[in-house]
Amino acid sequence: MIHLEHLDIEFPGFRVDDVNLHVEEGEFFALIGPTGSGKSLVLESIAGLVRQARCRLMVQGEDMSHLAPEKRGIGIVYQDNALFPHLNVMQNVSFGLRYYKGNRQEARDRVERLIDMLGLRRLVHRSVARLSGGEKQRISIARALSVNPRVLLLDEPLSALDPNFREEIRLVLKELHETLGTTFFMVTHDFSEAMFLANRVGVMHRGKLEQIGETRDVFCRPNTPFVAKFVGMKNVFSAEFEGKMAHFDALSCALEHTPALGAEYLALRPEDIELYPRGAKIPEHFAHFSGKLVGIQDLGFVFELAAQVAGLEFRTILDRKRMLASSLCPGDEVQIAFPPSAVHCF
Numbered sequence: 001m002i003h004l005e006h007l008d009i010e011f012p013g014f015r016v017d018d019v020n021l022h023v024e025e026g027e028f029f030a031l032i033g034p035t036g037s038g039k040s041l042v043l044e045s046i047a048g049l050v051r052q053a054r055c056r057l058m059v060q061g062e063d064m065s066h067l068a069p070e071k072r073g074i075g076i077v078y079q080d081n082a083l084f085p086h087l088n089v090m091q092n093v094s095f096g097l098r099y100y101k102g103n104r105q106e107a108r109d110r111v112e113r114l115i116d117m118l119g120l121r122r123l124v125h126r127s128v129a130r131l132s133g134g135e136k137q138r139i140s141i142a143r144a145l146s147v148n149p150r151v152l153l154l155d156e157p158l159s160a161l162d163p164n165f166r167e168e169i170r171l172v173l174k175e176l177h178e179t180l181g182t183t184f185f186m187v188t189h190d191f192s193e194a195m196f197l198a199n200r201v202g203v204m205h206r207g208k209l210e211q212i213g214e215t216r217d218v219f220c221r222p223n224t225p226f227v228a229k230f231v232g233m234k235n236v237f238s239a240e241f242e243g244k245m246a247h248f249d250a251l252s253c254a255l256e257h258t259p260a261l262g263a264e265y266l267a268l269r270p271e272d273i274e275l276y277p278r279g280a281k282i283p284e285h286f287a288h289f290s291g292k293l294v295g296i297q298d299l300g301f302v303f304e305l306a307a308q309v310a311g312l313e314f315r316t317i318l319d320r321k322r323m324l325a326s327s328l329c330p331g332d333e334v335q336i337a338f339p340p341s342a343v344h345c346f
Ligand SMILES: Nc1ncnc2c1ncn2[C@@H]1O[C@H](COP(=O)(O)OP(=O)(O)OP(=O)(O)O)[C@@H](O)[C@H]1O
Pocket: 011, 012, 014, 033, 034, 035, 036, 037, 038, 039, 040, 041, 042, 189
């Protein structure tokens, strides 16, 4: 559906380096990565706002590489919604139809349907100036979809919203995608947004696409230390492997499977590591090590705990109830433990 080949962009101090990606028709694809990793440049290249001679872009089998942005049939939603303040809600939603070359009646019917789907019916005659952030974003989504685009590009559509509206728009996007079946291509720096919305993700790091795959797969099986940390695997250690044994720092543990040839790292999600007091009984098949609790951080619903084991620091999560019921303090002697199935090697 979207087929992007050899995207290279060079600015002083930054380079998008040979990005290639393929998005299937009807997919919800998310390009994720930290701020400044080049995500928006990829999105703008698909929109035609950034041009590169060598890059080839096909959308629904049509070569768009040299087409002007307005000829690509692509809709965009930005984080700041960019509505026209002098127009009312209906005029904003219908704005793109002024230049629309398709069937007018179908377009008007589509606008009416979008108005209902996005819960904008009671607002149609209101000025956009005094609406909430969530309402404004729903209008900009309706406006982008009013021209029946081949692809909807979403550039950080949730990041300017406060948390309540973020939740609301997240659900709106999920429902719209399921109902319309349009291909959605979203850029975000928030992995949890991608987990909720996208079937597949690509992870950008310093202008390179470091991993691309099913969202769940990238979450469970990252293939570089950067991606592992980005998806929340806070325990990533250099390791050597010998059959089904891993050796890292002064520690060794048994693995469930023999790692792939060339694997160099071992990673564990914090929620897969259990923390026990010294001397407590640990499930037999768990790997376990003694160490010292060196940090406790209150993250709201959960606490993040750091334990020093040999030369390494392990991070684990404890829910609020368990943490408050425990009498854990920094300096306590503890044991950390995890099942072999929790260890990811790459
Ligand atoms: N027109 C430009 N001229 C020079 N540098 C640019 C230009 N556009 C983008 N950059 C640089 O390219 C890098 C990547 O920018 P980009 O906006 O794609 O990042 P991003 O991953 O989308 O980040 P964010 O989440 O902050 O938007 C940044 O360092 C940015 O300053």
